[in-house]
Amino acid sequence: MTSTKNASPATGNGRRFAPGIRLKLIAFMLPLVFLLIILIAAAVTKIANDVIQRDLLQRGVGISRVVALSSGYSILSGDRLAMDSLTAETKQSSGDIEYVSIRDTEDIVLAHSLIKERGNAYSAPTREKALGTFLETRALEVVRGDKKMIEFSTPIFFTGKRIGTVSLAISRDSILAAQRNIRRSIAIAAAVFLGIAFLGTFAIASFITIPVKKLSSGVIELASGAPFHPIPFRSRDELGELTRNFNRMAETILSQKNRLSRYAKDLEESYIATVQVLSASIDARDPYTLGHSTRVSFLACKLGRKLGCSTEEIEHLEKACLFHDVGKIRTPDEILLKEQRLTAMEIGVMQRHPDNGADILGIAPSLHRYIAVVRYHHEWYNGKGYPEGRKGSEIPIHAQIISLADAFDAMTTSRPYRKALTARGAIEEILRFRGTQFSPELTDVFVRMVEEMPPMEAVNVEPAGWKGMAL
Numbered sequence: 001m002t003s004t005k006n007a008s009p010a011t012g013n014g015r016r017f018a019p020g021i022r023l024k025l026i027a028f029m030l031p032l033v034f035l036l037i038i039l040i041a042a043a044v045t046k047i048a049n050d051v052i053q054r055d056l057l058q059r060g061v062g063i064s065r066v067v068a069l070s071s072g073y074s075i076l077s078g079d080r081l082a083m084d085s086l087t088a089e090t091k092q093s094s095g096d097i098e099y100v101s102i103r104d105t106e107d108i109v110l111a112h113s114l115i116k117e118r119g120n121a122y123s124a125p126t127r128e129k130a131l132g133t134f135l136e137t138r139a140l141e142v143v144r145g146d147k148k149m150i151e152f153s154t155p156i157f158f159t160g161k162r163i164g165t166v167s168l169a170i171s172r173d174s175i176l177a178a179q180r181n182i183r184r185s186i187a188i189a190a191a192v193f194l195g196i197a198f199l200g201t202f203a204i205a206s207f208i209t210i211p212v213k214k215l216s217s218g219v220i221e222l223a224s225g226a227p228f229h230p231i232p233f234r235s236r237d238e239l240g241e242l243t244r245n246f247n248r249m250a251e252t253i254l255s256q257k258n259r260l261s262r263y264a265k266d267l268e269e270s271y272i273a274t275v276q277v278l279s280a281s282i283d284a285r286d287p288y289t290l291g292h293s294t295r296v297s298f299l300a301c302k303l304g305r306k307l308g309c310s311t312e313e314i315e316h317l318e319k320a321c322l323f324h325d326v327g328k329i330r331t332p333d334e335i336l337l338k339e340q341r342l343t344a345m346e347i348g349v350m351q352r353h354p355d356n357g358a359d360i361l362g363i364a365p366s367l368h369r370y371i372a373v374v375r376y377h378h379e380w381y382n383g384k385g386y387p388e389g390r391k392g393s394e395i396p397i398h399a400q401i402i403s404l405a406d407a408f409d410a411m412t413t414s415r416p417y418r419k420a421l422t423a424r425g426a427i428e429e430i431l432r433f434r435g436t437q438f439s440p441e442l443t444d445v446f447v448r449m450v451e452e453m454p455p456m457e458a459v460n461v462e463p464a465g466w467k468g469m470a471l
């Protein structure tokens with residue numbers, strides 16, 4: 001059972017997804033890195049292609065010139081065997097050479113690496129694209145049949161007179177194969193770089209986000225009131241400085257919070273002490289009620305413990321008991337101390353004390369939690385009490401407990417107009433009001449509790465003088 005409930009703060013369960021710094025950094029950095037790698041790969045591919053083509057042109061020009069220089073004397077001397085040998089050996093010198101031919105000034109083929117072409121007129125290729133002229137050698141991109149090749153044509157001079165031409169063709173397949181190899185290598189390198197860039201970006205993002213997340217957790221921990229643990233940091237950079245400053249700030253806040261808590265506790269204790277003094281002075285105004293609040297507190301706390309209240313609830317109940325009649329400070333002495341039976345009007349004035357008590361407690365925020373108990377400690381279980389006529393569970397449980405203890409103490413102490421009842425007599429009266437003034441369940445526990453207690457002070461029994469509950 002409990003009379004107070006802790007309200008838990010609302011939490012935002014419907015929080016929308018918001019990308020974190022890590023995701024934002026990756027989303028921003030990766031496209032840039034990817035674009036950079038693509039541009040670098042394209043530039044490297046272009047440079048590699050140019051280098052491959054230039055090497056091939058230099059090689060073709062060189063071989064063609066060597067053949068041209070070697071074949072001059074053979075042409076003049078008509079040594080076809082030497083020319084055949086030269087074209088065949090040149091063709092065999094490299095796997096990508098398609099053919100080598102030597103022709104005269106009339107473009108009649110004198111020697112050819114393909115024997116069937118000897119003696120034929122030079123046949124022009126179907127498609128030509130000039131690649132440039134290097135010294136006397138002209139390079140053309142040509143197509144013969146279904147093959148693409150580069151044909152190098154070098155004029156043959158002997159003693160300054162042109163006597164023929166050497167044509168040498170190198171397959172473009174070798175260039176294409178080399179370019180494919182280069183592209184594959186560059187693609188692999190780009191993929192590796194991209195992977196490294198991703199990991200690097202992730203590491204950089206983590207380097208930033210991990211300290212930020214720790215700081216965020218620290219703020220939540222600090223705000224929740226849980227024991228704060230300083231956030232560890234190693235770096236001496238801006239994030240390390242931020243963490244160090246946060247730890248200092250948290251320590252300052254906690255120190256100030258503890259100080260404020262102490263002040264608030266002192267202030268609350270001071271308020272409580274004031275009201276206690278006030279309550280005690282009310283008890284002291286009437287010699288018949290001297291010590292009433294303390295006895296009520298003793299009985300109510302004992303009952304609270306029987307009912308399984310927590311230590312915190314018992315403390316709350318104890319203070320509420322000490323305050324429960326503080327409103328009587330506004331009740332005039334001629335009514336409070338009147339030895340004769342009260343008139344209806346005087347009873348009305350007397351019955352204002354729960355509301356008056358609530359008003360007095362309302363002055364200090366730290367005493368607000370006792371207001372409900374003080375206001376409703378004269379309500380009846382059946383709704384016939386005052387000031388509001390609440391009934392059953394509408395009456396705070398602590399107020400119901402105080403109601404029993406208050407009635408029992410009122411009955412077992414003497415009044416000017418009646419003598420005190422014995423504990424047994426008071427129990428019988430309380431049982432008479434079981435289910436009307438008092439909760440049946442609480443009454444049963446209370447009666448058992450009183451019966452188990454040591455015998456109360458023996459007093460004269462005159463129940464006729466007592467008309468019900470304490471006012």
Ligand SMILES: [Fe+2]
Nearest residue numbers: 324325378471
């Ligand atoms: Fe009262």
